Amino acid sequence: MLKRFNLKAWLLLLPALSLLIAFTHWPTLKSFWRSVTWARSDAAPAKFVGLENYEILLDDPVFWRVIENNFWYALGTVPTSIALAIAMALWVNSKIRFTGLLRLAFFTPTILPMITVANIWLFFYSPNIGLFNQLLALIGITGPNWLGDPDIALSSLMIMTVWKEAGFFMIFYLAALQTLSPELFDAAKVEGASAWRMFRKITFPLLMPTTLFVLINALLNAFKLVDHLFILTKGGPNNASNLLLYYIYETAFSFLDSYYAATLTVVMLVTLAIVALVQMLFIDRRIHYR
Amino acid sequence: MDSIWFQRVSKFSAYVLAILWVLPLLYAFWAAFHPPEFATKFALFAPLTMENFVSAWDQAPFFRYMLNTVIITTIILFSQLVVCTLAGYALAREEFLGRGFAFALVLTQLMVMPEVLIVENYQTLTGLNLVDTHLGVGLPYLASAFGIFLLRQTFKTVPQELEDAARVEGLSGLGIIWKVFVPLAFPTYLAFSLVSVSYHWNNFLWPLVVTNTEASRPLTVGMAIFGAPESGVDWSVISAGTLIAIGPLLILFLVFQRKFIQSFMHAGIK
Numbered sequence: 001m002l003k004r005f006n007l008k009a010w011l012l013l014l015p016a017l018s019l020l021i022a023f024t025h026w027p028t029l030k031s032f033w034r035s036v037t038w039a040r041s042d043a044a045p046a047k048f049v050g051l052e053n054y055e056i057l058l059d060d061p062v063f064w065r066v067i068e069n070n071f072w073y074a075l076g077t078v079p080t081s082i083a084l085a086i087a088m089a090l091w092v093n094s095k096i097r098f099t100g101l102l103r104l105a106f107f108t109p110t111i112l113p114m115i116t117v118a119n120i121w122l123f124f125y126s127p128n129i130g131l132f133n134q135l136l137a138l139i140g141i142t143g144p145n146w147l148g149d150p151d152i153a154l155s156s157l158m159i160m161t162v163w164k165e166a167g168f169f170m171i172f173y174l175a176a177l178q179t180l181s182p183e184l185f186d187a188a189k190v191e192g193a194s195a196w197r198m199f200r201k202i203t204f205p206l207l208m209p210t211t212l213f214v215l216i217n218a219l220l221n222a223f224k225l226v227d228h229l230f231i232l233t234k235g236g237p238n239n240a241s242n243l244l245l246y247y248i249y250e251t252a253f254s255f256l257d258s259y260y261a262a263t264l265t266v267v268m269l270v271t272l273a274i275v276a277l278v279q280m281l282f283i284d285r286r287i288h289y290r
Numbered sequence: 291m292d293s294i295w296f297q298r299v300s301k302f303s304a305y306v307l308a309i310l311w312v313l314p315l316l317y318a319f320w321a322a323f324h325p326p327e328f329a330t331k332f333a334l335f336a337p338l339t340m341e342n343f344v345s346a347w348d349q350a351p352f353f354r355y356m357l358n359t360v361i362i363t364t365i366i367l368f369s370q371l372v373v374c375t376l377a378g379y380a381l382a383r384e385e386f387l388g389r390g391f392a393f394a395l396v397l398t399q400l401m402v403m404p405e406v407l408i409v410e411n412y413q414t415l416t417g418l419n420l421v422d423t424h425l426g427v428g429l430p431y432l433a434s435a436f437g438i439f440l441l442r443q444t445f446k447t448v449p450q451e452l453e454d455a456a457r458v459e460g461l462s463g464l465g466i467i468w469k470v471f472v473p474l475a476f477p478t479y480l481a482f483s484l485v486s487v488s489y490h491w492n493n494f495l496w497p498l499v500v501t502n503t504e505a506s507r508p509l510t511v512g513m514a515i516f517g518a519p520e521s522g523v524d525w526s527v528i529s530a531g532t533l534i535a536i537g538p539l540l541i542l543f544l545v546f547q548r549k550f551i552q553s554f555m556h557a558g559i560k
Contacts, residue, residue, distance in 0.1 A: 006386030008463060013392055016377035019433035024399045027410030034410070042413075084307075091304040098305075105308035107551055108315060111543045113492035115510045116532050119517040120314045123321075123525050129330040131317065163311065168554070175555040195296060224405045227494045230514055245405065245495075252409045253499060261409045268406050276401045 028269060034262035042258060053263040063264070065239045066247045069154055073243060074222035076158040077165070081218050082211060084166040089173030090203075103174075106167035114164060118231035121160050122147075125232070150240035153233050157241050160228050165221055169214045176210040177203075216279050223271065244268055321529035329525040342530035346516075349527065352534050354504050355512035362427045362497070362508055363490045369432040370486060371479065377433070378441030379467050383453070393442075399435035408499050415500055422502045430496065437482050440557060444478040445471055481553035484546075491539050509535045 035053050037046040057063050092103045109117070124131045125146035133143030146156040180203070188198045226246040229235055235242030235250065242250075248268065252261035321329045322343065328336040346352070380386075381393050404411060411430050412421075420426035448471060456466045472479070494510040501507040513535050517528045543550050 004387055006384055009380040009384035009386040009389070012376040012380035012384070015373045016433045016438060017392065017395060019373065019429075020396060020399055020435070022414070023404060023411055023430040023433075024402055024407065025395065027407040027414065028398075028402060030410045030413075031407070087303075088307070091300070096301050096304065102304060102308050103551065104547060105312045107554075108312060108543075110554070111488045111492075111539060111550070112315070112536055113494065113510050113513075115492075115494040116513045116517075116535050117314050117318075119513070119528050119532055120318050122517075123317070123329075123528075124314070131313075134330070163314075167311065171551065171554045195293060220401070220403070224403055227510075230494070230498075231517065249408065249495065249499070252412070258409055258413065265406065265409055269402065272401050272406065 031262045031265040031269060034259055035266045038259045042256075046259070053260055056260065057263055057267070062239050062242070062247065063267075066242050066244050067267075069240075069242060070223065070244045072154060073158060073161075074219060076155065077161045077222055078215065078218040080158075080162050081166045081169055082214055084162065085169035085173055085214065086204075086207070086211075088166060088170040089177055090199075092170065092174060093177045103170075106170050108167065109164050110168040110171075112164075114225070114227035115231060117164075118160070118228040121228070122231055125156055147233050147241075148237060150237050153237060153241040157228060157232060160232070161221070161225060164225070164228075165218065169218065172210050172214055173207060176207055180206055212279075212282060216275065219275050220272070223268065244271075318529045318532050321526045322533050324526065326524050326526040329529075342526040343534065346527045346531040346534060350512060350516040350531065351504050352509075352512070352531070355507060355509045355535075356538070358424065358506055359491060359508040359510075361424045362506075363487055365424060365428040366431050366490050367483060367486055369428070370434045370437050371483070373433045374437035374441050374482075375467065375472065377438045378445055379471060381438065382442045382445035383448075396435050396438050399433075400439070404430035405495050408496060411496070412499055421500055422506050424506050426500045427497050427506060427508065431490065434486065436557075437486070440478055440482050441475060444475045448474055477556060480549070481556040484550055484553040485557050488539060488543075 034046070036048060036050060038049045038053065039046040088102075088106045092099050092106070096102075123129075127133060127143075127145045127148065130143070130146070132146065136143040144152050147153050184202055184206075185198060188202060193201070223243075224245060226243050226249075229241065229243065229246045233241040235246050244264065245268065248261050248264045251264060252258050323338050323340075324336045325339050325341065377396065381389065381396070407430070415421050415426050415429065418426075420429065452470055452474075453466060456470045461469060492510060493508075494514070497508050498511050498514065501511055504512075513531060516531055
């Protein structure tokens with residue numbers, strides 16, 4: 001049958017497409033346009049300035065700091081979350097006792113609002129009375145200033161991020177593990193394979209599609225998960241823990257420079273496009289077009 | 291021999307990690323139900339109190355915040371269900387020129403989440419005069435690529451004979467969607483709804499940008515203001531406030547725990 005124009009289909013798609021175009025595609029294009037314009041204030045008419053905003057960007061030490069931080073933030077949170085998620089899923093799927101409680105414990109952070117639990121983490125991290133340093137003091141160690149020390153602040157944020165997302169990713173691994181046939185493992189056991197060998201040779205390769213899927217999600221989170229910064233560090237001290245999205249927010253709504261914020265947004269969009277490209281190249285297309 | 295040790299260490303790590311994972315929540319309960327002097331001291335027989343909840347409730351308009359959150363989450367969920375059903379059906383069951391293109395347009399939102407576009411979307415909202423309204427907080431999320439994708443996958447599995455039979459019975463286009471497809475996709479709707487509600491109950495950045503007053507501010511934004519160190523509120527009261535804020539969703543989660551986790555799984559495998 002020849003494909004043809006179908007009014008009914010387009011009418012059904014109309015609400016979704018108009019909303020998506022208005023709040024995803026149009027603002028994406030607008031960001032590119034705004035990044036090559038400038039005005040003294042939002043009220044004044046904007047004029048075309050070419051690549052001037054990008055020249056400012058290249059000379060902006062905070063921008064480079066934020067990019068570097070975001071790189072470390074991704075590198076620090078993505079593999080850790082994935083490794084923990086796999087371990088959690090294996091535990092919950094195993095025959096040890098209390099797997100129901102384990103699953104509940106691991107999953108709970110997923111449904112708690114980042115911003116609200118950040119208040120509690122703020123207490124954990126506080127220098128003298130904080131829980132972490134109280135525990136460290138018990139074994140005679142003077143704990144660091146988790147959020148105030150520029151060398152540690154970003155790592156402290158990463159710990160909370162991993163706590164927040166590992167249980168969420170566990171779910172995907174759990175779903176995948178339950179589709180694996182137990183016979184595979186029986187055969188390996190007969191051969192006398194160790195637990196680690198079975199994991200490396202059988203489980204991990206079979207979980208590869210899930211790992212790729214989780215990898216993409218974890219990468220996206222590394223760029224969009226900044227809620228805890230508002231409570232824990234506000235990007236400080238001295239931008240030591242600032243991340244790209246938080247810097248976009250600061251630029252637009254604290255420094256009120258929507259043109260430079262748009263320029264930063266373009267950097268974010270290009271980064272996301274690269275992630276999307278990686279996904280298209282490496283992840284089986286059947287995931288979408290099944 | 292070493293395999294038994296491996297198993298013991300592994301089991302031990304599992305339980306330690308689980309305790310670490312619930313520690314923030316346990317601490318919130320501890321601090322909230324004990325007098326402030328015990329917020330940083332742990333004594334087995336510390337007296338219990340409800341005082342912190344009373345002062346948290348007095349210091350911030352929690353009821354108003356919660357109402358705002360409920361209104362915003364409801365607007366978003368209701369719209370998503372309708373919009374995604376229609377689009378999901380079209381993409382799953384209609385043959386037409388440009389379907390691949392339309393689907394690609396939809397999938398863009400999976401990558402370019404509304405969070406990234408706060409600068410431009412705020413300008414749009416200002417233009418529409420919807421800053422500081424419930425609808426404004428919901429607007430960028432009223433259509434969900436994730437929802438469309440999930441429903442498309444589900445609708446694709448409905449046998450053609452069912453649709454044909456419904457047509458013979460004299461059902462119209464929308465009637466078929468409503469009477470045949472919607473009931474069959476119930477597990478998907480449930481899964482999507484739970485994921486969507488917990489996402490928007492917890493959403494922060496965009497609501498922070500578009501709300502200015504108590505009239506539209508959701509719990510998350512309210513809590514950020516309430517818990518800010520500058521506000522001078524102590525740990526115990528903050529913990530009590532935190533429990534008030536996460537209470538409804540937490541109870542819902544604990545009661546329907548299995549359903550919740552299954553739903554996240556269901557949404558994940560698609």
